[in-house]
Amino acid sequence: MPYLLHQLLETSAKHDGDREAVIYKDRSITYGELDRLSNNLANVLTHGGISKGDRIGIYLNKSIEAVIAIFGILKAGAAYVPLDPFAPLLRVAFIIDNCQIKGLVTTQKKAVSLKLPDSSSVRCLVLVDDEAVPEIENPSTLRVVSWQEVLQTPANSLPTANAIEDDLAYILYTSGSTGTPKGVTIGHRASLTFVNWAYECFQVRAGDRISNHAPFHFDLSIFDIFTTIKAGATVILVPPELSVFPKNLAKFIEQQQITIWYSVPSVLRQLVVYGNLQDIQLPHLRTILFAGEVFPIKYLRQLMELVPQAGYYNLYGPTETNVCTYYPVREIPSDRVKSLPLGKACANTEVFAVNANQEIAQPGETGELYARGPSLMKGYWGMPEKTRSSLAPFPVPGCNWEERVYRTGDLVKRDFDGNYIYLGRCDNQIKSRGYRIELEEIETVLYNHSAIEEVAVIAIPDEDIGNKIKAAVALHKGTTLTKKDVENFCAERLPKYMIPEFIEFYPELPKTPTGKIDKTLLRTESAR
Incomplete structure (x- = not known):
């Protein structure tokens, strides 16, 4: 049983190395190639001074190389930090400094734009786009590796990282109330808890073709990448520019024969309104997942009428918990329904509401939603006080062991069917x-x-x-x-x-x- 995220790739590569693992535009990579090239990168990083627990940034546009980087970093025993390739340079520089990124997988143009100072924590730079190694002002402290060197590195044996399931796997940066982004730290076990649930719940199979619409710095990508790889299925990276043209995106889903789609509802709304779905044939699309925001019922109803064979699921969960609740939409909602419930807890996760008196809320009573279980984050990078306020002691009288639960900040009430209903926020x-x-x-x-x-x-x-x-x-x-x-x-x-x-x-x-x-x-x- 895999207990580290990259072991999902190793297992699938052994079972069917010739199957396509990732497709992006007119390129693809098999499971065998993805396993081998991520081994190459892991060795390069290790030889470049990367050790267990180090943070490695991925500063790339969506690409097959970015997926190779994810698994190569994990295989080196490090944690990957996806950086928004379209974010302002000041924000990217802050993240690099904040979590002391030691290695960076990027392009030559992006590396030059960062203007890394001599005091930068980055010690290993892997450039995916050019065989030539650019001149570096301070080569004694920064090793620069071309992608050609990665391709030619022996991949037979991996470095011994001695990683365990509680080790850090990745850091996703989200908006922070202090004026700077905060890094949500997620371990292997936490992510696998979600991945294993999603794999079983949605019956993901090796023949599936699963969309990756979300950017890699957005937590929806965790399902896209790791659940797909666990199943030995194929992940279809959706070119970002397609979201601007819903008609082209609808044709893309048809041409790629996507079977499982996952995105924020606003993308699906654009498909309903502007995608001419009535003229598109989508017989392969069997599951539609959405998360991250409220799906207006009138557009969900139209989508279910246009694609009636698909199963629909509303997923909920902040980055700090992965997905912690879900709601299967069994039938087309009526006009009287205002919004979908958040639903019930995922397997191996518990959610409950706490009222103003710090008691477990009863059905129909408003309270703040808490989550507990192995899928929770480790904390916020370098923010112990914020971590302590968000990962609070288990608020149940008589609990004789120390346990932390996550306060979501969302106000909810539980209906008499056991589903949680979103009411609003406790904060700003x-x-x-x-x-x-x-x-x-x-x-x-x-x-x-x-x-x-x-x-x-x-x-x-x-x-x-x-x-x-x-x-x-x-x-x-x-x-x-x-x-x-x-x-x-x-x-x-x-x-x-x-x-x-x-x-x-x-x-x-x-x-x-x-x-x-x-x-x-x-x-x-x-x-x-």
């Missing part, structure tokens, strides 16, 4: 396009602008993407700033999905009687 976190966003992080970034005196960032509900973001800004006297200035300032520091869609200037922001910024009034004005 929102979802947009499937991404978790801490509005305080945007505020903190904007407060760093010398011309801005006050700022309030609020969410405006939006049927298409969940929420749009509005920034209300008041400037210091004697200063001027345009909407474009603010957008450019944000673009240098925040990923695209966190840049406010609306920016409004005020002489001064409205206040409550206690002197706080009146965000309720700002929301009311925006809703008019």
Whole structure:
């Protein structure tokens, strides 16, 4: 029984090495090739000074090489850190420094753009796009390896990492309320708990062709990559540019004969509205999974009518828990249904709500959703206080052992069928396009602008993407700033999905009687 994520690949490669493992555009790689090349990379990393527990960044666009990097890093006993290839350089540099990334798999152009300082923690640079090794100012502290060297490295024996299931497997960075992203650390056992459940629950088979729509720094990709590899199936990497053209995306699903689709609901909504699904033949599509945001019922109903043979599942779970609940949609919802339940707990996971009196909430009673089990994160990288507040002691009287459970921050109630219903948030976190966003992080970034005196960032509900973001800004006297200035300032520091869609200037922001910024009034004005 595999107890490390990369053992899933080794097992599938032994059973059917000639089967296609990954397809991207006009390229593909078999299980045997993926196993061999990831062995090569593991050896290169080890010879480059990478040790068990080191963090290795993957700074690549979606590609077969990125998948090779994931498994090569894991085989070296290290943890992979996927970096958003479209994020501002300041944000990428922060992550590299924050978790002290020791190795980096990237392209020559991206490596040059980072301008790694002499003090950088990076000691091994693997370039996937060029046989030539560029000139490095400080070669004594940085080993640069071409992809050609990786291809030619012997793959017969792997380095002995002596990894165990509790070791760190990857770090996914999400929005943080302190103004900088926070790294969610996930171990092998936690990820495998989810992967094994998903494999059984959705009956993933070797003949399946499974979509990978999510970028690798987004937690939906864990299902796409590892559940597919466990089954010996084929993962179809969806080119990012297809999401802009729903008709082309629908044709892609048809041509690739995808059997299991997984994405945020907003992508499926685009397919329903603009994808001309009535003209597309999708007889192979048997399972549609969605997560990350609310799926408007009217569009889900249309999708189920257009693709009636598929099974539909609403998955829920923050990055810190993997998926922890799910809800099978047994029949087309009626007009009276407002939203889908979060559902019930996945196997080997328990969820429960805790009310304001710190007691387990009864059915129908509102409480904060907690999760417990082996699928939980280890904590936030370098943030012990934040970790302690999120991984709280098990709040059950009479518990005689020390156990930590995760506080999701989501308010829920349990119906009398045992399904949890989402009601809202305890804090200022929102979802947009499937991404978790801490509005305080945007505020903190904007407060760093010398011309801005006050700022309030609020969410405006939006049927298409969940929420749009509005920034209300008041400037210091004697200063001027345009909407474009603010957008450019944000673009240098925040990923695209966190840049406010609306920016409004005020002489001064409205206040409550206690002197706080009146965000309720700002929301009311925006809703008019």
